[in-house]
Amino acid sequence: MKTSQSSAQSDSAALLGLSGRIAKRFLTDRITPLIALALLLLGLFAVLVTPKEEEPQINVTMANVLIPFPGATVNDVEQMVSVPAEQVLSQIHGVEHVMSVSQAGLSVITVQFEVGVPRTEALVRLYDVVNANQDWLPMGLGTLPPVVKPKGIDDVPIVAFTLTSSRTENQALHLEHWAHQIESDLKRVAGTREVRTIGAAGRTIRVQVDPRRMAARGFTLSEVYGVLSTANAGSPVGELLSGEQSVAVQTGPFIQNRADVENLVVGIRQAEPVYLRDLAQVTDGPEQLAQSVWSAQKTGYQAGVLQPAVTIAVTKKPGENAVVVAQKLLAQMDSLKANRLPKDISVSVSRNYGHTADQKAKQLIQKLLFATASVVALVYLALGRREALIVGAAVVLTLAATMFASWAYGFTINRVSLFALIFSIGILVDDAIVVVENIHRHRHLHPNKTLLELIPGAVDEVGGPTILATFTVIAALLPMAFVSGLMGPYMSPIPINASMGMLLSLAIAFVVTPWMSAKWMRFDSQAHGASGPDDHQVKGLSAKLLPLLQTIFKPFLDEQKGRFARWMLSFGVAAAIALSVLLPVTGLVVLKMLPFDNKSEFQVMVDMPEGTRIEKTQAVLRALSDRLMKDPNVTDVQLYAGTAAPINFNGLVRQYYFRQQPHLGDIQVNLLEKSDRKLQSHQIAAGLREDLVAIGKPFGANVKVVEVPPGPPVLAPIVAEIYGPTEQGRLALASQVREALQQTAHVVDIDDSLVAAGPKHFLVIDRRKVNLMGVSQATIVQTLRAGLSGFEASHLRDGSKYPVPVQIRLPELNQQSLKDLLSLTVRTSTREAVAIGQFVSVVDAQREQTRYRKDLLPMSFVTADVSGGSDSPLYGLFGSRAQVADLKGADGKPIDEYFISQPTDPYKGYAIKWDGEWQVTYETFRDMGAAYAVGLVLIYLLVVAHFGSYLMPLVIMAPIPLTIIGVMPGHALLGAQFTATSMIGMIALAGIIVRNSILLVDFIRLQTDAGMPFKQAVVLSAATRAQPIVLTALAAMLGALFILDDPIFNGLAISLLFGILVSTLLTLVVIPLLYFVLFKPKGA
Template sequence: MNDSSNDVNGENQKLGISGRIAKTFLLTEITPLIALIGLLLGVFAVMVTPREEDPQINVTFANIFIAFPGASAEEVENLVSTPAEQVLSEITGLKHIYSTSMPGMSMLTIQYKVGIDRTDALVRLYNKIASNQDWLPQNLGVGQPLIKPKGIDDVPIVSLTLWTEDENKGGFELSQVAHAIEAELKRIPGTRDIYTVGASKRVVHVLLDSAKIAGFNISLDDLRNALAASNTAKDAVSVVNNNTEIQVVAGTFLSSDDEIGDLVVGVFNGSPVFLKDVATIKHGADSPETYVSFSTAKGASHKGLQEGIKSPAVTIAIAKQPSINAVSVSNNVIKRIEQLKGTFIPEGVNVTVTRNYGDTAKAKSDKLINKLIIETLAVAALIWLALGYREAFIVGTAVVITLALTLFASWAWGFTLNRVSLFALIFSIGILVDDAIVVVENIHRHMVLGGKKLVDVIPIAVDEVGGPTILATFAVIAALLPMAFVSGLMGPYMSPIPINASIGMLLSLGVAYIVTPWMTNKVLSKVDFSHHQEDDGETKSHKFFHFILSPFLRAKGGGWKRFTLLFVFIPILIAISLSLAFPFQKVILKMLPFDNKSEFQIVVDMPEGTTLEQTSRVLNELSTELDKVEEISDYQIYTGTAAPINFNGLVRQYYLREGSNLGDIQVNLTDKHERKRQSHEIALAVRISLQDIAKKYNANVKVVEVPPGPPVLAPLVAEIYGLDHEGQIEIASKVRKVFESTKDISDIDDSVEANQERLVIKVDRQRAAHLGVSQAAITSSISTVLGGEDVTFIHNKNLKYAVPIRLEFPVANKDKIESILSLKIRSTKGALVPMSEVVHVQEGTREHSINHKDLLPVVYVTGDMTGHTDSPLYGMFSIANGVKEAPVAAYDKNINEHYFSPPDDPYFYSLKWDGEWQITFETFRDMGIAYGVGMIMIFLLIVAQFRSYVVPLVIMSPIPLTVIGVMPAHWIADKQFTATSMIGMIALAGIIVRNSILLVDFINDQLRAGVDLNEAIINSSAVRAMPIMLTAAAAMVGAFFIIDDPIFGGLAVALISGILVSTVLTLVVIPLLYFMYLRKRVHIITGTSA
């Protein structure tokens, strides 16, 4: 605090930096321009900042596929996956490297640390693979690595489901429509990847008749060679004739079914054999590998649809480019679809928007911006009641300018307008207003004293509160800013809160010293302060605090009462408050609560070997339960493929879910304003009935909700390590049984595939060699019989996608092993040799895939937590206790459990807990470190201001008092203590320290003025109660506007309860603690001898 004289004429020489800034901008014409520019910058930021629902997290994945046809899973692991992992693990910036070794294929996934630039990450990956292509011997049979990068921008923001009730149209016709409009949508600026889910491919089927082939003495090689040789052409060659250059093209491509059928494939009895003589040519849809359907449920009317629709469908997924406004892209996509109806979209084909993240982003940002406006008005109303309408106008204008500048700074920093960045501003308003309140209130107080002109008072009044205000502002920043360095996915997800709030605090300080004095001079210049009277008698506040504090200040008995209050009663309250979390579990700890979304997924895994048709039947039976739910508007069933992914699906790699035994149901709910139940309640309600149906078919069903924060593989993940794969599987089976026997654990699964029957057709090499048949010809023919062979492609200028000409047998023949054995192969001598003479069939079981994580073999067991607790942390510890009681058969002893890092000794079986536990541990650990760093920074700031090592401890002592409010409030409000609650507690540290600084600074001023210590202590609470309660009320008003949010409600509860309780206790605790410190040290403050 600046103790300058009140001599106005000497103020120039004695003003501190805050007073000099105020005086410089008080009468200059540039000040209103600064305010205007600040407002315009805010308007500009709102207009140009991209709007999204969630913050963009720069997390890069890449899948590397390496084919090794015919190799076993163990061979793939040893020869491909492990060497590849060793090479790729050298890349800097990697967080994890995963691999799955399966028969004939290695799939590796690398995950970079959050924040690593996507382009740099992929360049490192491609360089590493290109420079190590000699890791495998040539001619081993291993294919070239195929790299598929993935990132947040690959998540579609809009999905359009095309469906029809026309019986003459099906998935194939819908696919043609979808492909036709893909290019039209790609022309929209800002769109990125556009693809169709469930599209049927167009194929020219050459359906072979095995009897006719044998009758005409034709082999598969004859057919293959005839098609390939007849579909070739050479580029134009120039020839000159009569001084004219003529272009000559050699050959033409196959372009029609008739041309294909008329191909000569052999000669029999001196006559040509045409392809149509031995095969049927059909141009149409490929054999179905996926099914997609669209259905409506009881809430369909909210979308303008009729209930009970069940139609074939395809879905177009549209992603957007980075840093592009999701709202504008989605609006333009939907507008373009409307324009295409009647032209590219024929009559009878309906288009339903089944995902629109642009719409949800707009709704969320509009709602939060409205809350910002209402909250600013509410804070201004609070100031009006306390100081007057003119002062409220000044403070409200200062807040608006600060918010405008903060929005611009947020855009310049690279943030988008999303729920986290806007919540940061909403929660910050309560503390952004403090600087303006302090300045305006002090100017008002000086004018009430009288005797000076307003223009002369303003610099002095600003300077008088400049030091404490600057210190308090930096104390709040010191508490918040370290949170920006939280690691993992949670760090960048929540980073807008500490960064935007800290920037806002700095800007509010500048506005308070530059704009607020100028506005005060303009608004209050003609106000008559003479009618204001200073109440110099004993006020009610003074009487109240005299009654409260006097018993603790008396020489007789006061010491015992102080000790009992400060070191017995308050610690007991803190201990009781903490016990609500542990051990009584009245307050549940969780990473983040579920948000109220408009969608969830049902992920279905049938046993390996299940046909596509059977999987479809099970999915349709599951969907009958969805038809009973009032809040479901529509759903899409995806059989054999995955629904368009969201961020959760990106991290869990749902985009790799392809196979006849896999399926998804994408469930869309009515708008949250049109239903009473939240999405989490609905998901819990359908889970039990769905899993009852799943048990009948031995299916695994998971109800997957959109996570409120960074996603993980599963809420509960047990990683089983050990070198013997069979031993890992055995232990995983035991761990899974513990999962199943633990209360409230659901969606249980593991990474061990079900046994699937396998037939191995072995070639008798000696017999084949004797007959002149190569093994390559045999295996190629078997592949053609079972799966067909795309020999070449038809050429048509009107086709968007290449159409293969496929040699294949009718479906009825594919399912019979006899069809393979009866097939004849042409030998090198020209004779046709029956397949049965050179092969025999061996029955077996398909090998299980082998998973690695960070170069260690691993088997996963996963699950989720439901019930009242609804926090995977408690489920994990319950399971962990059960695992300790389950001995490992191989060693007859308990398995080693690890919670924080993988096992150091991979030669012994061990269990590492992952999932939500890992991200919760990392987040709360980093937040705890950030909290500690903030406390140290606040301590150093206060030491620098008060030049004492003890006074900062007194000033910071109310920080633990926040627990007394926070934990009981979470219990009463039935709120889980989450990461946002922790953020609220961290912010409380800076807010509460501000109050302590005001009290200690006032006591020092009183003592320097010669007031008795006891009276100074009472006066500090009596006089400072008003500004302290006012700033506390402003912060609480700000928090009230986010208390209804499912995710940030915990932050609001922490702020409101913590500020309320700690502010009241601070007015008692700080004066008493400072009294105990000063009893024999008053001379240090007054400068007199002891």
């Protein structure tokens, strides 16, 4: 008898497939609970060690190559420096774009590497090429050596402190001194990378020479410079040997303070020494105003009043936990305030990305827990308490394993990776639900078997379809990991984490879930009653649905009228798909790259006409800040004039760190916490824009409200790149395009590369005169530059952390007069001091326009944004095309428009290349479309391999088009924009919904193979598989429900919610009917 039972068990095991054998192997093995425990511990380890940050770290490396060319015109800089430099730098492997900006005396070439090129590798290539090709700049040309300044995501500060003081005298220097003092204290915090003070006044010894006093004593500026430059000559000169002891000898002294500078002897006149104080006023204080920072807060000292300030910006090292580093920095600053900083200095935190990252992480982890609990509650209602406990444990183990896999892959804990887990909850639970539900069903079907006997068979019955369904979801998701551009790595945690989670959930469903079912499920045959094969496996929900489904299927399976009914159903489904597709075409569903996020900050950028003094720029900023501080949602503002605010990722890409001129300003606006305000940041910024633009208009200021983009940033939402054969023609066309955009509804913040021309005096040196009188042209140029711009002749040796320069220049009052400037003297060959005015003639002109080039082509550009209406730059761009189409170039010919790449022949005429968000949108949707197509092909191949039929995959994949019936109307119903995350949801649906088809088709095949009539198997498939299909659908919808309120990912949630709802309901009817039509046996 025992031999007979053993033989039966052996035969049963032999009949099991892979999944059944795995379940049987681990069902009673003592290693199984240890595996579960190990997964939990690995997940806990991952949560503790994985760095946290708000956004994914995108490996995008940029570098600016600065090549000074003193005295050169813009045309010389472009043709002699920028053009050859571009040709050299564009040969570097991995470079995506090479752009140059040529201005008088300076060329700035920006090299942007492809996303994903490692920073170190990129910079090594760049330095190698720059060093190997310096012969493109001849020695005698007059250019200075190239300076390479790399930039990357790690150059974005995570914390910024703003310091103000209640002192009234020497406030600027006082703040600068203490900011510099505590820089090293902040740098000691583990994980910090760079600590930099912004807005420091800069202590300077200013030697303000009086042209009249110098002329009266017969001295020149060059002689004053010579005295200052040699005043610090001193060094060790050797050692005296005196017996057995040597004595060191050193010369000196050095200049250490203002008095030392004042008492320098410039020369002898009438047998009397002439001191520097006799020729100039020497001051020790802040350098001439060129930059400033002001701050105002609604709370604290002098609430609402603008105060002079400095900002200390701190970046973190790559891979460090932003939350931990920020917390340590705040703790260190608290200690410094208590023990080191003077009591008159107040410190406010004007940026804390660690705090926002921590808030977002906690909020999303909370949602993750709620989503898990909701799915468990769903299983409890459908299957029972013990089954819910098993599914819940399987989900927790899967999440723990996925967190560890995500850490091992190199992902951080950020908003996208956490959203990936929340989104995945609904599909990660599918394997566990299908297995547990089938064990639950078999428990009732086979009351005479023990759990240990029936579990392997129950797992095996759904094992094949579950494996196939898991890999179809992975096939749909994983190709999205290969999306190019900035959007690829930004969204990559979704396909990669979800795919890893699906594989892990499959393994757990076959290894741990059967073991937990055997331990925790209670077998109670009395409660459910005995049942056998004659029940046709119809119990519970299936039994309740069967009469309804029989009624629904009856007209479609009828011999006489069934064909017509099926044709009508097909027509109705096709019409619904067509109408859904038309929704974006008609504008009822708006297309956009990404919706606006709800941030706690935005910026106001101010561009004044070139040549505007910093005092006027400050006046505009103050007027704007007054309006901003009246808004109840604003907590504080920082004003930056002549210097850039601490950059964010948007500022990194747009190169805001170059905004260092006196005519440029920036206001950093901080808002209340999201929980403390009703409006989102986009609504606040949009509501303020009109008032701010109106305030700036009387000053001649171009005011732009810049929000933190929700995803990868671009130069501007709308960019029109202007190409053509001549500079004047490009600038003229840029002006026309600007006017066209101004006439387009909802287009705002319009700007262009044409700088408002400012006046310029061109001093023409008479070479004949200077040669006759023995004066060098270089001496005249250096004297004029020293008088007007200042010249650092030396530095104090007083032990300061930052060297204090000794600077020669004219007094500020004299800098306003060309006459005073030209009264400066130079020494002739006869030792006579002659005024420079005798050697030069003045020609009035206009400042030269900066010239731009991109990828070896000259260009100009126009930028704009969209506010109101659809809020989508795509609609603003295409809305302006009616006006743009009528434009003509300088040659009188119609212009060409390009949307994907630059014009191939820019010399045949004028053209516009549309860029900005459109380019990112095109590339992202192009790549996602390709990923979608690859996913469909992979799903087809997987189904062919499993079923051995070329026709069967068409049946199983039929629900994929049905998803659009839910997706597009869902967006229209909720008034949501169809974004990149919506597309991700559609792609995921392809894999999710195919699982249902596989379960239905596999059941029909099993039942018909067992001898059940074909029609009955078709109807029974929908009834029997309805419970796992509805359960998994509801689980996925519950996971999506918890991301519906997020501004960025609500498109993904809407796609999943409505796509799954509609396609699941249709799948239960359409798939069995399609199988019936295509695979109906003859005579059935």
